[in-house]
Amino acid sequence: MPEAFRLALAVAAKDLRLELRSKTSLLSAMVFAALVLVVFNFARDPTAIAAQDLAPSILWVTFAFSSMIGLNRAFIVERENAAFDGLLLAPVPRGALYLGKYLGNLAFAAVVEAVTLPLFVLFFNVDFGHALPGIVGVAALATAGFVAVGTLFSAMVVRTRFAELMLPVVLLPFMVPPLMAAAQLTSRLLAGRPLSEMIGWLRLLGLYDIAFITLCTMVFPAIVDE
Amino acid sequence: MLPAEGALLEAIKIERSFGARRVLRGVDLSLAPGQVLAVLGSNGAGKTTLLRVLAGLMRPSAGEVRVRGRPLGRDDLEARRAIGFLSHQSLLYDDLSLIENLTFAARLYGLASPDQVARRCLEEAGLGARLADRPRSLSRGLQQRAAIARAVLHEPAILLLDEPFTGLDAVASDHLRGLLRAEAMRGRALVVVTHLFAEVWDLATRVGVLAGGRWVLDASRPDDAVAFAAHYLELLRA
Numbered sequence: 001m002p003e004a005f006r007l008a009l010a011v012a013a014k015d016l017r018l019e020l021r022s023k024t025s026l027l028s029a030m031v032f033a034a035l036v037l038v039v040f041n042f043a044r045d046p047t048a049i050a051a052q053d054l055a056p057s058i059l060w061v062t063f064a065f066s067s068m069i070g071l072n073r074a075f076i077v078e079r080e081n082a083a084f085d086g087l088l089l090a091p092v093p094r095g096a097l098y099l100g101k102y103l104g105n106l107a108f109a110a111v112v113e114a115v116t117l118p119l120f121v122l123f124f125n126v127d128f129g130h131a132l133p134g135i136v137g138v139a140a141l142a143t144a145g146f147v148a149v150g151t152l153f154s155a156m157v158v159r160t161r162f163a164e165l166m167l168p169v170v171l172l173p174f175m176v177p178p179l180m181a182a183a184q185l186t187s188r189l190l191a192g193r194p195l196s197e198m199i200g201w202l203r204l205l206g207l208y209d210i211a212f213i214t215l216c217t218m219v220f221p222a223i224v225d226e
Numbered sequence: 227m228l229p230a231e232g233a234l235l236e237a238i239k240i241e242r243s244f245g246a247r248r249v250l251r252g253v254d255l256s257l258a259p260g261q262v263l264a265v266l267g268s269n270g271a272g273k274t275t276l277l278r279v280l281a282g283l284m285r286p287s288a289g290e291v292r293v294r295g296r297p298l299g300r301d302d303l304e305a306r307r308a309i310g311f312l313s314h315q316s317l318l319y320d321d322l323s324l325i326e327n328l329t330f331a332a333r334l335y336g337l338a339s340p341d342q343v344a345r346r347c348l349e350e351a352g353l354g355a356r357l358a359d360r361p362r363s364l365s366r367g368l369q370q371r372a373a374i375a376r377a378v379l380h381e382p383a384i385l386l387l388d389e390p391f392t393g394l395d396a397v398a399s400d401h402l403r404g405l406l407r408a409e410a411m412r413g414r415a416l417v418v419v420t421h422l423f424a425e426v427w428d429l430a431t432r433v434g435v436l437a438g439g440r441w442v443l444d445a446s447r448p449d450d451a452v453a454f455a456a457h458y459l460e461l462l463r464a
Contacts, residue, residue, distance in 0.1 A: 009332040021321040081361065085283055090334035091303035101326035225285065225300050
């Protein structure tokens with residue numbers, strides 16, 4: 001295993017262990033996701049809009065906002081006892097550091113999404129059936145992209161006075177393309193549309209991931225080095 | 227101080243500003259193996275800033291830091307491996323136990339058998355019975371011991387210590403002095419920032435006094451501590 005990847009895994013494992021110990025973000029994100037679903041469930045008029053039509057946007061709003069809770073905390077835990085200085089002092093390439101934080105955040109978002117999806121089916125009574133593998137694939141692609149940007153912005157705003165408030169403000173505009181593509185794809189998957197209708201959106205997600213994962217890895221060192 | 231041949235650590239004309247405020251003004255430093263520099267000065271003299279610049283945690287506004295003759299840059303992992311840093315804060319995660327904290331640090335430094343190294347360092351710091359404890363459950367002094375164990379875990383060639391004796395009891399202070407002396411004997415270079423020079427007097431081979439971001443004294447440690455105390459106060463008042 002390449003050294004940089006081994007170091008990244010060590011950082012990600014540490015982040016997950018910290019989260020499992022405190023469970024602060026995970027529980028908050030899950031409660032938040034359940035609340036959003038409850039609110040949307042009771043706010044909609046089932047005779048006016050079919051659950052199937054509303055489902056994709058609600059699903060992605062829930063995924064995005066609950067994942068943001070984890071992104072917010074990713075670097076705030078490093079402020080404790082100036083632990084982030086310890087990471088910066090170590091002979092770890094900044095790219096590996098970014099990758100480690102990214103993998104940790106990705107695992108967090110995956111857990112939140114895995115818990116949210118059954119809740120969503122329960123509340124909205126949407127039959128995923130044949131569409132489930134496709135939706136899981138779309139979720140993986142979209143989450144990989146916005147978590148990459150979120151990890152970078154989380155590092156960027158952590159030194160500001162209102163980091164928790166700043167992150168959504170700077171991150172949300174960058175989340176629009178993957179969320180739009182993911183909602184469109186989910187809608188088509190649920191409607192059983194052919195793959196040819198989805199290629200454009202899939203391409204957008206793929207390009208977004210490649211562009212932003214590369215860009216964020218390159219920019220991260222300049223962000224963390226004062 | 228002029229850069230010297232064979233120096234482990236060099237700082238050349240270091241400047242550091244925060245906005246319009248100049249904290250360091252052309253600080254030079256050169257440390258050979260085995261040398262222990264005690265950095266003294268009043269509050270706000272730039273001691274901690276100097277230490278952070280030397281550790282590579284803060285970029286100088288001008289000037290350069292060199293480790294074994296190589297510029298300390300973001301990508302120079304070997305230079306970073308050579309540095310051990312003890313700050314005001316412990317650099318430990320409160321939700322991980324001491325052994326988990328140090329094992330993680332050992333992994334970052336690519337040490338073989340990280341768990342064993344972490345255990346040995348904590349035992350040497352007198353924390354053998356507290357391996358599973360979390361930092362927040364320890365007293366200030368015990369946290370400081372753990373932080374010291376973390377700083378020396380990878381056997382760095384250069385040790386940068388910011389007020390290392392803070393919170394330590396007499397026994398722990400004596401133990402730390404012994405440890406630092408042993409590190410110097412093994413050819414490590416030490417920079418110890420402190421307010422209380424009596425704590426490092428026996429240890430130091432050189433004394434530097436910072437005032438207003440520049441050296442007002444940089445010399446071999448004098449023999450007479452009492453005479454130096456009077457001179458030191460004059461320097462601070464000047």
